[in-house]
Amino acid sequence: MTITDIDVAKARAQTPGCERVLHFNNAGAGLLSRAVIETLTEHLRLESLTGSYEAQAAKADALQNVYASFAALLNCRADEIALTDGSTQAWHRAFHAVPLERGDRVLTASNEYNSNWLSLRRTCDRIGCSLEVVPNDVHGQLDVRALTNMLDDRVKLVAITHIATSNGMVNPVEAVGAALRGSNAIYLLDACQSVGQMPMDVERIGCDLLTGAGRKFLRGPRGTGFMYVRRSVLDRIEPAVIDIHAARWTGRDTYAWRADARRFEQMEFNVADRLGLGAAVDHALGWGVDAIEARILGLSTLLRKRLSELPGVEVRDQGTRPSGINTFTLAVRKAEDVMLKLRAQEINCSVTRIDWAWLDLEPRGITEMIRASLHYYNTEEEVERFVQAIARA
Numbered sequence: 001m002t003i004t005d006i007d008v009a010k011a012r013a014q015t016p017g018c019e020r021v022l023h024f025n026n027a028g029a030g031l032l033s034r035a036v037i038e039t040l041t042e043h044l045r046l047e048s049l050t051g052s053y054e055a056q057a058a059k060a061d062a063l064q065n066v067y068a069s070f071a072a073l074l075n076c077r078a079d080e081i082a083l084t085d086g087s088t089q090a091w092h093r094a095f096h097a098v099p100l101e102r103g104d105r106v107l108t109a110s111n112e113y114n115s116n117w118l119s120l121r122r123t124c125d126r127i128g129c130s131l132e133v134v135p136n137d138v139h140g141q142l143d144v145r146a147l148t149n150m151l152d153d154r155v156k157l158v159a160i161t162h163i164a165t166s167n168g169m170v171n172p173v174e175a176v177g178a179a180l181r182g183s184n185a186i187y188l189l190d191a192c193q194s195v196g197q198m199p200m201d202v203e204r205i206g207c208d209l210l211t212g213a214g215r216k217f218l219r220g221p222r223g224t225g226f227m228y229v230r231r232s233v234l235d236r237i238e239p240a241v242i243d244i245h246a247a248r249w250t251g252r253d254t255y256a257w258r259a260d261a262r263r264f265e266q267m268e269f270n271v272a273d274r275l276g277l278g279a280a281v282d283h284a285l286g287w288g289v290d291a292i293e294a295r296i297l298g299l300s301t302l303l304r305k306r307l308s309e310l311p312g313v314e315v316r317d318q319g320t321r322p323s324g325i326n327t328f329t330l331a332v333r334k335a336e337d338v339m340l341k342l343r344a345q346e347i348n349c350s351v352t353r354i355d356w357a358w359l360d361l362e363p364r365g366i367t368e369m370i371r372a373s374l375h376y377y378n379t380e381e382e383v384e385r386f387v388q389a390i391a392r393a
């Protein structure tokens with residue numbers, strides 16, 4: 001089986017890490033491309049030679065272009081993008097901006113990201129809101145009909161995750177958006193694991209807020225994230241924090257928020273990382289996210305097939321639409337031990353435990369799984385080597 005469209009040899013030549021590791025931990029962090037590495041190091045050199053603020057001023061246009069790159073990636077306007085230091089930070093900025101009152105209802109799904117869930121639970125308990133989990137359908141993905149039946153005027157927020165950290169299933173986010181059309185609820189989508197591995201279009205999805213990380217399938221630097229804020233929702237939400245970048249100090253006792261989504265940012269940020277993030281988005285756009293998805297799906301299909309042929313291995317992902325995240329359980333071996341054994345052979349994967357995903361794993365009777373997350377620079381030969389390593393582990 002060969003999956004073409006992407007020039008894999010070129011992609012690997014542009015990715016120094018490919019020479020050393022078999023990297024199936026792209027849901028943790030993708031390998032950096034040379035373009036990103038050069039952008040990062042070049043800017044650090046510039047800072048050291050000219051001074052940090054002066055280097056930032058010299059890169060003003062390039063920094064501006066990062067917003068335009070995200071706008072192209074997500075099909076939105078550049079002024080609907082805010083850049084952050086990570087996905088959780090972006091999500092919290094979005095969530096804590098939504099006005100919630102005692103008696104309001106908040107809907108989420110069983111694959112909600114763990115940190116999001118903790119924040120939803122704590123905030124709803126504190127305010128006196130009801131936090132409700134939309135049931136899954138027979139495929140294990142959010143049941144849109146059940147969601148529709150749960151909607152009423154008291155539902156103020158629907159916060160769901162596109163692809164979980166613990167399950168390669170892809171939630172039907174466009175159908176959710178269609179179900180919410182006309183409702184008062186704000187739609188917050190955690191797209192941390194989907195952006196960069198599949199085409200994303202906020203108009204088709206219909207979300208009001210969307211958050212993600214730079215380091216995963218976008219292959220950007222660690223400690224980077226982003227937030228999309230639909231222009232029409234800007235006046236219905238208010239950032240929980242304010243600084244001199246998010247707002248203007250207009251008089252002794254007055255201030256005015258910035259007019260755009262950057263009111264969710266703060267003044268200080270790592271300039272090299274942000275430029276590196278822009279280079280990563282441009283790199284993904286250069287390949288084309290459709291081509292990236294097609295290659296990832298081809299490789300994932302092959303991996304799932306080969307793994308399911310191994311005795312004692314059960315592939316666990318749910319849903320009607322697969323992704324680059326592949327999870328499986330082993331009958332007798334501890335997932336952590338297997339992961340470490342593979343790491344000693346320079347084969348990277350990761351482990352998902354129940355205390356990271358109670359809502360997803362407990363009903364399925366799973367306590368731990370191995371997660372193998374693939375990207376377009378991985379190869380069919382690596383899939384085979386990985387399967388053999390699992391068989392031997």
Ligand SMILES: Cc1ncc(COP(=O)(O)O)c(C=O)c1O
Binds near residue numbers: 086089113190
């Ligand atoms: C679905 C999802 N959301 C959010 C996050 C958190 O991202 P960050 O570590 O950048 O805050 C992760 C990280 O694994 C994730 O998988």
